[in-house]
Amino acid sequence: MQARVSDARAPGFWPLAAVFALFVLFMYGPMAVIFVLSFQGPEGGLTFPMRGWSLHWFRQLAEGLGTVDIGAAFTRSLMLGAVVMASTVVLSVLAGLAFRKKLGGGNALFYVTVASLIMPSIIVSLGIGLQFRLLDGGLKWLLEAVGATTTLEEYGTALGLFTSALGAHLTWTLPFGLLIMFAVFNRFNPAYEEAARDLGATPWQTFRHVVLPLIGPSVVGIGMFGFTLSWDEIARTSQAIGDVNTLPLELQGLTSTVTTPAIYALGTVTTVVSFAVMGLTVGLAMWLKKK
Known part of the structure; x- marks a missing residue:
C-alpha cells in the first residue's frame, strides 16, 4: 500500500509535464521544421506539404546563392569562432588563476567584465564600431601629418574580422568563461x-600536471561556449565587422531575398555544425574526466 502511494503522481505533475512539453516544442519545433523542409524536392517551396525528397537545395547552396559567397562567409565564421574560442579559454583561465588571490581593484574589474552581459548587444556593437572609426580618423590624421601619403592612400579601415569583430565577440564570451572559472x-x-x-614541482609543472588536468573538462566547456556563442552572433557583429560579413549576417540578409528552401538548407548546415561542436566537446570533456 505504501509503495502504491509513493509511486502515485502528484496532482500537479501532468499540468507541469504539459507545460514542459509545450516549452520543448516551442524551442525545437521550428528547428525541426526547417530541417525537414530543407530536404524538399526541386519543386518544393518554403511551406508544407513536402514535394518530394532530395538534396537538391544543398547542392544549390554549394553552388552559391546569387552574389553571396556562402563558402567565404562560412570560412570567416569558422576562423573567427576558432580565434574567439582560443582567446576565451586562455584569458578565462588566466583571469581565474589571478582572481584566486586578493587582487587590487578586482571587484571593479569583475563588474566591468560582466557588465557587457546586461548591456544591449546592438549598443555594444555600435560603441565598438564608433571607437574603431575614431581610431581610423586618428591614424589617417597621423599619416597625413608625417607625410606618409602612399600608406594613407592604401589604408582602408581598422574595422575587421580579427580586430573589431573579435573584440565585440569577446565582450560576449569572456564573461561566461570567467564565471565558469570562478x-x-x-x-x-x-x-x-x-x-x-x-615534491619539488615548479609553478609551471604544478599547473601543467596537476591543475590543468583537474580543470580540463571545464576548460573544454569554456571553449565550446566561446565557439558556439561566436558562431551564431549577429547583433554584436553587425556594426563592428567592417566590409565583410560572417555567415549569420549573410543568413540574415538572405531571409529577405532568397525564396527557396536553399535558405533552410543553410540553416540546417549551420545547426549541424553547432551540434557537432557540442558533441565533440562533450566527448572530449568525458574523456578528460575519465582520464
Whole structure:
C-alpha cells in the first residue's frame, strides 16, 4: 500500500509535464521544421506539404546563392569562432588563476567584465564600431601629418574580422568563461598544488600536471561556449565587422531575398555544425574526466 502511494503522481505533475512539453516544442519545433523542409524536392517551396525528397537545395547552396559567397562567409565564421574560442579559454583561465588571490581593484574589474552581459548587444556593437572609426580618423590624421601619403592612400579601415569583430565577440564570451572559472576554482582543493610543491614541482609543472588536468573538462566547456556563442552572433557583429560579413549576417540578409528552401538548407548546415561542436566537446570533456 505504501509503495502504491509513493509511486502515485502528484496532482500537479501532468499540468507541469504539459507545460514542459509545450516549452520543448516551442524551442525545437521550428528547428525541426526547417530541417525537414530543407530536404524538399526541386519543386518544393518554403511551406508544407513536402514535394518530394532530395538534396537538391544543398547542392544549390554549394553552388552559391546569387552574389553571396556562402563558402567565404562560412570560412570567416569558422576562423573567427576558432580565434574567439582560443582567446576565451586562455584569458578565462588566466583571469581565474589571478582572481584566486586578493587582487587590487578586482571587484571593479569583475563588474566591468560582466557588465557587457546586461548591456544591449546592438549598443555594444555600435560603441565598438564608433571607437574603431575614431581610431581610423586618428591614424589617417597621423599619416597625413608625417607625410606618409602612399600608406594613407592604401589604408582602408581598422574595422575587421580579427580586430573589431573579435573584440565585440569577446565582450560576449569572456564573461561566461570567467564565471565558469570562478565556479571551478571555488571548488578546487589547493592541497593538490601544495603536495606538488612539496615534491619539488615548479609553478609551471604544478599547473601543467596537476591543475590543468583537474580543470580540463571545464576548460573544454569554456571553449565550446566561446565557439558556439561566436558562431551564431549577429547583433554584436553587425556594426563592428567592417566590409565583410560572417555567415549569420549573410543568413540574415538572405531571409529577405532568397525564396527557396536553399535558405533552410543553410540553416540546417549551420545547426549541424553547432551540434557537432557540442558533441565533440562533450566527448572530449568525458574523456578528460575519465582520464
